Amino acid sequence: MFLKDLFLPKFCLGCGFLGAYICLKCQKKLSYVRRDNCVYCGKPSLYGLTHYGCKRNRGIEGMICVFYYNNFLKKIIKSIKYRLATEVFRELCLIIEPEKLSKISVLKELKKGDFQLQPIPLHTGRLRIRGFNQAKLVADFFNRFLNLSVIDHLKRSKNTRPQAQIKKDKDRLTNIRGAFSTHAHILVGQNIILVDDVITTGSTVKEAARSLKKAGAKSVFVLALARG
Ligand SMILES: [Zn+2]
Ligand SMILES: [Zn+2]
16 A cells, blocks of 8 residues: 555545445445355355266365456456555455355355465466455455465466456466466365455366365365456
């Protein structure tokens, strides 16, 4: 955060209203995901758990997304990426209805062992340009409710093209293939919750999960702020 930001008035990212980044009226534009889906087939599933028949070798056990990635949230996330990240997040954190996150604690009940939060990492080159990793901010944000440890055992070893710029699912998969590497020995037997800001096709989290499982992770779940 820059010093000059302290003296700038706040404007609503949705409507320009003075005094808040997300005004009371615009809070209603945030749309909570009511029904969770299986990350592989996209069909509804309880708590976002991967259907038995959809399970993959080195795959994801379940996925929970909090909001739909609508136009308003798009504006918020854009601002998170490019400016005032922590300020906007603080407001989003105050707005979110705690019971909407209760399904996350279901994960804690499901697995006997402890979970650790692993944000989807940025390549160091991109991290240097942007100055922060938005997935790490999302992880810290969720962790106010979850109280787990946020780890940094996954590295982005390949600087890939942004997935959002790629249209075909197949090309997204090729783009992200082999993008991650791990600190292997630390991950053996661990339950990991991968955290990202927005999930669209899920190819990034699927590849990250593959890398974590290869390194010995016991289970991998996905938690995202929004679903595209
Ligand atoms: Zn507004
Ligand atoms: Zn399925």
